[in-house]
Amino acid sequence: MQKDISGTEGIRPEDRARLAEAGLELDALNRCGSFFQIDQKIVHTSCMEEGIEMYPIAEALRRFSWMGEYAWNLVSRDKDDITRYVAAQEEPKGYVIIARKGSRNVMPLQACLFLEHVPIQHVHNIIIAEEGAELHLITGCASSHRTDIGAHYGVTEFYVGKNARITTTMIHKWGEQIDVFPRSAARVEEGGTFLSNYIAMSPVKHVQMYPVADLAGRGAVARFHSIVVAPAGSHLDLGSRVLLSAPETNAEIISRSITRGGTVIARSHIRGGTEETRGHIECKGLILEDGIIHAIPEIEGRVTGTELSHEAAVGKIARDEIEYLMARGLDEEEATATIIRGFLDVRIAGLPAVLQKQIDAAIDAAEQGF
Amino acid sequence: MLTIENLHVDVAGKEVLHDINLHIGEGETHVLMGPNGSGKTTLIRTIMGFSNYTVTKGRILYRGRDITNLPIHERARYGIGMMFQRPPTIAGLKLGKLLIAASGNKPELVAEYAASMHMADFLERDVNAGFSGGEIKRSEVLQLMLQQPEFVMLDEPESGVDLENIALIGSAIAKLVEKDRHIVHRHKSGLIITHTGYILDYLEADAGHMLCDGEIRCHGNPREILAVIKSKGYRECIECKKI
Structure with a gap:
């Protein structure tokens, strides 16, 4: 029988099931590397894929003098109370992944952020795919079955280099009294692709996030998919924004929301700021029990050569x-x-089969x- | 197999079918004809049990059991199946998954049957999404082949279908109602709505019924009824008040 990766042996059976639902493998059988943070303690960091490095952020900042240029570059320290709180920490937590030029992982890396005892778990993650690299990441965020109350503050900065590709799949498995505030941003260079998937199927008190992808290089692509269910008592304020800042850039934002009495605010915004750009938003909501699905698709064209469209529908099952x-x-x-x-x-083009299965x-x- | 007695049906508060009486015996296939809006689709949807079709009087007996107030799925499980004329598109639901469900969870049959209906490439497509007229009919027949109903209702199986497809669909429907078996071994029954009668090139129907203004105006040999319609149109049927 495959053994658990080090540092995770003490996780209780009930929590193992929750982590599995968040897409995590404690035996890491189908993963090329793992990062596990329980509360504020980093218990495991490993990566076996050649050309891909993974570090706790504090170590990465110590090891690489240039890392400072990447930290707090896409997300401002002063963006809001959440970022200020994370920036104020003496010892930053979270991880750094560097996919070196031309590297590629077949099996994804997994990152686990597990909340057990602390009132606020904070992380700051930096993910860098250098020129031509291809990096697939799955992030499982969960709280313990014994955790009644708590919060997760997460800052993540993605750097997608020239002709590089990052796919990130985040699955949430929080509790009914947990507040979750991710703050993410991505910058995509020429020919790069950023693919972000978010899945939340279980109760949570409040999630609020609005990641932004800046397509800065010619031909860059960003696609966001979110699949969420809001039971009664859950408030999900979710969005994605893409800035089409360079010619021939292309964005797609797709969301599927269900309410069973909770609230989903499905925001999306594509800004066509340059010629020869395209963007599309598809926003669908299903009301199974009286609750709120508030779809706010925004398309903002600023030049004649941008083509933007959206479709939104909210209703019941026919x-x-x-x-x-x-x-x-x-x-x-x-x-x-x-x-x-x-x-x-939702079938996600360009996503490895193992992640689609997850x-x-x-x-x-x-x-x-x- | 199916007996309908003094059936009156309301749709949106208005009576659409008036005093329908019909009997279809085991092993028999009947044809239902009539002008647009005469109530043909209403009749088969009422037999299937769809909401919006309210039986205000009369009853429907299937194998001697009163099914008038049973939910749709129970009728389906008793052996009643239906081919839809305009089935809904179900976004995200793959045809293959629906076929497995329709077959009573026999995935091993799905690929074989799908190939026989030239639908093997459609199993990973959303149900009816972007299907052509012929593809919808093939998909519907395929679902019924897997569902294996004992009493099958077909709503205009030939409409919107090209000649190549109609041969395939016609032969498959003939098998569904066991027209490929000797009459003494035939147990399945059918009720087919047709405007053109093309389907009769592939199976011999045992009886025909003419429905006008929500009433059955005559019963008889389906080819004879069709010949009258072809030569004189529906006007004579509309004017005729006699069964």
Whole structure:
């Protein structure tokens, strides 16, 4: 039997299940490396992929004098109370990943941010893909089954170099009284691709985030996908913004939101600031129980050569779809669950199969509750 | 197999079907004809049990059991199947997954049957999303092949289908109602709505019914009824008040 990676042996069985739902493998069988932070303690950092390095951020800042140029460069320390809090920490926590020029990981790296006891977990992550590198990352953020109350403050800065690619898949598994405030930004150079996926299927008190990707180099691409369910009591204020700052850049923001009594604010904004740019927003919401889905797709064109579009729809499951499946022998509950599963089934181009499977598994695990 | 007695049906508060009486025996396939808006689709959707079709009087018996108030899925599980004329698109739901569900979780049959209906390349596509008219019909027949109903209702199976597809669909439908079996071994029954009668090139129907203004105006040999419609149009049927 494959052993757990070091530092994670003491995690309780109930929490292991929660971490698995957040897409994490304690045996790291399908991962090329792992970072585990429990509360403020970094218990494991490893990467076996040649050309890809992973460090706790404090070590990276000590080791590389140039790292200071990357820290707090895309996200301002003074952006808000969250960033100020993270910036004020004497000993920064979180991780740094550097994918050296031309490197590529077949199996993804995993990063686990696990909240157990502290009132506020803070992290600052920096992810760099140098020219031509391809980096796939899965981040599982979870709280312990015993954690009633707490908060997670996370700052993440992504640097996608020339012709490089970063895919990042974040799966949340928090608790009903946990506040979560990620603050992320990405800069994508010429020919680079940034692909960001966010999945949250379980209760949380409050999530608020609005990552920004600046497509700074010609031909850069950004795609954001979010798949979320808000049970009663959950407030998810989510958004993605892409700045089409260079010619031939291209962005897509796709969201699928479900409310079962909670609130989802699905924001998105694409700004076409340069010629020969394209952007599209697709924002769909399903109201299963009275709650709020507030879709705010924004497209902002500033020059004649930008083409931006959006489609948004919020509503209930169409009766004719349920009855169609019932005519095939599914009862109403099965038909409803099948349609919801389909609604959430977003195929993500360019994502390694192992990560798509992980996303599917996270949605499947929640399917019982549909 | 199916008996309909004095059936009255309301749609949106208005009576659309008036005093329908019909009997389809085991192993029989009947054809339902009539002008647009005469109530043909309403009748089969009522038999299937869709909401918005309210039975105000009369009853539907299936194999002697009163199914008038049963939910759709129970009728389906008793052996009633239906081919939709305009099925909904279900975003995200893959046809392959629906076929597995329709088959009662027999994935091993799906690939084989899909290949026989030229639908192997559609299994990973969203149900009915961007399907052409012929593809929708092939998909519907394929679902029924896997569902294996004992009583199958088909709503205009030939509409919007080219000649190549109609041969494929017609042959598959003939098998669904066991027209490929000797009459003494035939147990499955069918009710087919048709405007053109093209489907009769692929299977011999046992009886035909003409529905006008929500009433069945006549029963008879389906080819004879069709010949009258072809020569005189529906006007005579509309004016005819006699069964």
